[in-house]
Amino acid sequence: MWKTKTRFRIVGVEVVGLGAYNLLILLLQMWESHALSITGFGWDYAVVGATLVMVGLELLALIKKLPAEG
Numbered sequence: 001m002w003k004t005k006t007r008f009r010i011v012g013v014e015v016v017g018l019g020a021y022n023l024l025i026l027l028l029q030m031w032e033s034h035a036l037s038i039t040g041f042g043w044d045y046a047v048v049g050a051t052l053v054m055v056g057l058e059l060l061a062l063i064k065k066l067p068a069e070g
Contacts, residue, residue, distance in 0.1 A: 003069050012059035019052030 026045040 005063050005066055005069070008059060008063050008066070012056045012063065015052050015056030015059065017056075019049045019054075019056060022046075022049030022052065025049075 022045045026049060029045070
């Protein structure tokens with residue numbers, strides 16, 4: 001079975017990737033609408049995407065503090 005650190009690392013990377021995906025969707029939506037302002041659902045994607053990126057990075061940083069499994 002996988003170690004706890006490996007499992008948390010996978011979850012952290014996936015959460016960062018999902019947040020980056022949401023921010024990419026926002027960028028594409030702004031590009032398609034030819035608008036520089038975030039309107040409608042754009043704010044939701046920006047907040048959720050940025051939060052997921054920060055949570056994922058925090059999770060990856062906390063992995064270093066886990067005790068070694070032996």
